[in-house]
Amino acid sequence: ILNVEQSPQSLHVQEGDSTNFTCSFPSSNFYALHWYRWETAKSPEALFVMTLNGDEKKKGRISATLNTKEGYSYLYIKGSQPEDSATYLCAFMGYNNNDMRFGAGTRLTVKP
Amino acid sequence: KAGVTQTPRYLIKTRGQQVTLSCSPISGHRSVSWYQQTPGQGLQFLFEYFSETQRNKGNFPGRFSGRQFSNSRSEMNVSTLELGDSALYLCASSLNEGAYEQYFGPGTRLTVT
Numbered sequence A: 001i002l003n004v005e006q007s008p009q010s011l012h013v014q015e016g017d018s019t020n021f022t023c024s025f026p027s028s029n030f031y032a033l034h035w036y037r038w039e040t041a042k043s044p045e046a047l048f049v050m051t052l053n054g055d056e057k058k059k060g061r062i063s064a065t066l067n068t069k070e071g072y073s074y075l076y077i078k079g080s081q082p083e084d085s086a087t088y089l090c091a092f093m094g095y096n097n098n099d100m101r102f103g104a105g106t107r108l109t110v111k112p
Numbered sequence B: 001k002a003g004v005t006q007t008p009r010y011l012i013k014t015r016g017q018q019v020t021l022s023c024s025p026i027s028g029h030r031s032v033s034w035y036q037q038t039p040g041q042g043l044q045f046l047f048e049y050f051s052e053t054q055r056n057k058g059n060f061p062g063r064f065s066g067r068q069f070s071n072s073r074s075e076m077n078v079s080t081l082e083l084g085d086s087a088l089y090l091c092a093s094s095l096n097e098g099a100y101e102q103y104f105g106p107g108t109r110l111t112v113t
Helices: none
Strands: A005-007 A010-014 A019-024 A030-038 A045-050 A056-059 A062-067 A072-077 A086-094 A100-102 A106-111 B005-007 B010-013 B019-024 B031-038 B042-050 B053-057 B064-068 B074-078 B087-094 B108-112
Touching: A005 A086, A010 A019, A019 A106, A030 A072, A045 A056, A045 A062, A072 A086, A100 B042, B005 B087, B010 B019, B019 B087, B019 B108, B031 B074, B042 B064, B074 B087
Parallel strands: A010 A106, B010 B108
Antiparallel strands: A005 A019, A019 A072, A030 A045, A030 A086, A056 A062, A062 A072, A086 A100, A086 A106, B005 B019, B019 B074, B031 B042, B031 B087, B042 B053, B064 B074, B087 B108
16 A cells, blocks of 8 residues: 555444544554544644554544554544544654655544 | 644735745644645645754655744745645644654645635
8 A cells, every 4th residue: 555545534423333444554664653633623633643563542432553564553433422523534654754644534423 | 831823824825926834833842744734635744843954854846845943933935836835734743753742733724816
């Protein structure tokens, strides 16, 4: 994979549902993987920075896992709330000085 | 602790002009990165500065340049503006260079006419 790809592009869930999305990235030259949450009319907010294969990080109802060998990361939201509605972005950092690539994001809408 | 601030928030320029955007990082943060966000290309990395030195650079033409001052404040300059430079420019600061959490500013919305 040459680019950072996120799926799905958008997701609509009901309040209380648990959900997950995927970030796929180049498996070579890996340095770090960032997850951000970006609400409309606000600035991106850092969720996690992941560096080690097998990393699992958690912040409240949100957690993320990392597989650097196969080049993917999952973001999970347990018991989605309307305030979780946002675009979730991942960004791949490689060792090369020019390499910082963002996915297009997953747009999550949580209906009350 | 004050967050990342960017000035100006909005700017309208004409093709061919040049523009300078400013970013003040969170106190104590030494790394500042700049990003461009457009509807067509999404969020793209411009460059990162640490200790007044450009550490990383994205795939942008030489018209895009920046610098960092000794107090970690950073400026970004775009010369000979083109219509396609219309975008939201975000800066983000982090404690150090590398794999650290980045804190974003509110952005500068640049419109080139």
